Amino acid sequence: MRPTTEFDAIVIGAGSVGNPTAYFLAREGLRTLVLDELSASGQGQNKAAIGGVRATHSDPAKIKLCQESLDVFSHWREETGTDIGWKKGGYCFPAFTEKVEATIKGLLPIQKQHRLNIDWLDADGIRKVVPGINENGLRGGTYSPDDGQVSPLLAAESFTTEAVRRGAVYRYRESVKSLVQKGNAVVGVRTEKEEYRASTVVNASGVNATAICKMAGLDIPILPDSHEGGISAPVRPFLDPLIVDLRPGPEGKTINFYFGQDANGQIIFCYTPIAPIAGTDRNSTYEFMPIIAARLVEVIPRLKNLLIRRVWRGLYPMTPDGSPVVGKAPNVEGFVLGVGMCGQGFMLGPGVGANLAALIAHGSPRIDREVFDLLSPARDLYRGKKEALK
Numbered sequence: 258m259r260p261t262t263e264f265d266a267i268v269i270g271a272g273s274v275g276n277p278t279a280y281f282l283a284r285e286g287l288r289t290l291v292l293d294e295l296s297a298s299g300q301g302q303n304k305a306a307i308g309g310v311r312a313t314h315s316d317p318a319k320i321k322l323c324q325e326s327l328d329v330f331s332h333w334r335e336e337t338g339t340d341i342g343w344k345k346g347g348y349c350f351p352a353f354t355e356k357v358e359a360t361i362k363g364l365l366p367i368q369k370q371h372r373l374n375i376d377w378l379d380a381d382g383i384r385k386v387v388p389g390i391n392e393n394g395l396r397g398g399t400y401s402p403d404d405g406q407v408s409p410l411l412a413a414e415s416f417t418t419e420a421v422r423r424g425a426v427y428r429y430r431e432s433v434k435s436l437v438q439k440g441n442a443v444v445g446v447r448t449e450k451e452e453y454r455a456s457t458v459v460n461a462s463g464v465n466a467t468a469i470c471k472m473a474g475l476d477i478p479i480l481p482d483s484h485e486g487g488i489s490a491p492v493r494p495f496l497d498p499l500i501v502d503l504r505p506g507p508e509g510k511t512i513n514f515y516f517g518q519d520a521n522g523q524i525i526f527c528y529t530p531i532a533p534i535a536g537t538d539r540n541s542t543y544e545f546m547p548i549i550a551a552r553l554v555e556v557i558p559r560l561k562n563l564l565i566r567r568v569w570r571g572l573y574p575m576t577p578d579g580s581p582v583v584g585k586a587p588n589v590e591g592f593v594l595g596v597g598m599c600g601q602g603f604m605l606g607p608g609v610g611a612n613l614a615a616l617i618a619h620g621s622p623r624i625d626r627e628v629f630d631l632l633s634p635a636r637d638l639y640r641g642k643k644e645a646l647k
């Protein structure tokens with residue numbers, strides 16, 4: 258028998274990325290350990306997500322990984338018998354201004370090139386997809402019916418259960434304090450309680466990823482910034498898609514906002530602050546509800562009668578170029594990264610997890626290597642920034 262501290266793979270973080278990664282590693286037959294410093298699965302930023310899942314991006318790597326995520330989420334019930342709140346309602350980006358129309362139409366060619374099911378609908382078409390939408394200035398919009406929503410809470414629980422069913426071990430309230438290294442290889446981790454060994458260690462530690470990378474001598478900048486979200490009491494189902502309104506708000510505080518109705522009938526919503534709020538402050542603000550309420554009612558006036566049940570504030574693990582950092586760490590053997598998910602870690606999680614597990618078990622990802630490598634940890638993470646400054 259192997260000692261209880263020896264594994265094939267260790268995943269640091271039971272979050273949006275770590276849980277599906279553990280599930281796919283266990284499916285590959287690898288003895289997997291998941292460590293989280295919190296008291297249960299999915300208690301980091303995973304539970305802050307509103308659960309939107311779409312493949313309709315413009316970056317090819319995000320498109321491919323999210324197509325894989327959609328496949329996992331949409332078949333999860335058949336596969337495991339567990340309901341994770343999957344709702345195939347699509348995404349809708351309505352256009353109320355010429356600028357937004359040009360932006361979303363500009364993305365269509367690349368989205369079509371990747372065979373994504375997305376189209377421009379005229380105002381009449383959008384009215385049908387979003388009953389009760391404010392028709393004032395409505396020019397049309399894009400609609401992608403194959404995208405959807407999932408409950409992040411149910412998904413974390415179910416990925417964990419299914420990983421454990423396949424032999425994965427979860428240890429909570431254990432924080433990784435250092436990495437065990439042999440030459441230029443990572444061969445394990447140390448927590449405050451124990452030293453564990455494995456030939457592969459996956460860093461899926463979300464907003465803590467920079468500190469864990471530093472333990473291996475790597476400089477990978479993951480910078481938290483905070484975003485608020487909220488959810489209403491349930492109302493009768495009337496809204497299929499998640500709506501993304503790309504207009505900056507008239508209050509001067511929001512760059513865009515998005516919302517939808519989940520599988521329980523609850524309206525779930527959040528906005529992007531006009532200036533990123535750097536740091537790890539997770540206290541709710543007094544201004545969030547009045548601002549988002551005005552934005553919601555402006556897009557769908559009948560939402561004025563909603564009863565709000567709960568608000569929260571979470572963190573996006575941001576990278577300088579706005580893209581995730583996924584793959585083998587440069588110049589460090591046995592160390593794999595699934596970090597820097599920005600505002601899309603929940604939808605990327607299963608795709609990233611499935612590809613990291615394939616990379617670890619078989620030496621290559623499931624999607625095209627060239628596309629996968631667009632997210633390589635070896636890239637210049639400041640390239641977008643530098644280009645923007647030119």
Ligand SMILES: Cc1cc2nc3c(=O)[nH]c(=O)nc-3n(C[C@H](O)[C@H](O)[C@H](O)COP(=O)(O)OP(=O)(O)OC[C@H]3O[C@@H](n4cnc5c(N)ncnc54)[C@H](O)[C@@H]3O)c2cc1C
Nearest residue numbers: 270272273274294301302303307309433463571602603604
């Ligand atoms: C308001 C809001 C709405 C959002 N909506 C969406 C959405 O609709 N769709 C979407 O895709 N994304 C959304 N996101 C973004 C999403 O929540 C994040 O991108 C995602 O959760 C990040 O996943 P992760 O696995 O990297 O981090 P996490 O889920 O935070 O997991 C990291 C885990 O690592 C653990 N950890 C850290 N350090 C250590 C250590 N030293 N030792 C042990 N454990 C450690 C943490 O406790 C944590 O559990 C939203 C975010 C916010 C705030």
